[in-house]
Amino acid sequence: MKVDKVASSPIPVSQLNQPAYPQTEQPQRPTSVRPQTTIEQAITATAADQLAQLPDIDAEKVTAVKNALARGELELDIHALSSAVMRFHTGHE
Structure with missing residues (x-):
């Protein structure tokens, strides 16, 4: 198959050199922009x-839990506590 050079084009040459999208003017920003x-x-x-004004530890709650443990009102499950600490710090038991 032979392809011959086409002598004429249906599109004028002046349009071929034009960019596909015309350049638009960018709006000027004010020199000092204040964030809202x-x-x-x-x-x-x-x-x-x-939150920054609150204490890191609720001392009253800590005292209440300590007193409840001392009176035997709360049982401390050491295994559950240690498992929770391990999950928190390592991601597994």
Whole structure:
């Protein structure tokens, strides 16, 4: 099969050199852009501040549990506790 060079084209040459998509002008951004705080960010910041003010340990609860253990009102399952600690720190027993 022989392919001959086509002498004429149905598309004018001036259109062949044009980019497929015309360039659009990019809108100019203001020089100083101030981020807007959303409601979620404000609520999260407030909650984080309140959480930071709380103590890491609830001393009253710790004392109540210690007293309940001393009185024999609570039983401490050492095996369950150690298994939970192992799962937490290693991902398995």
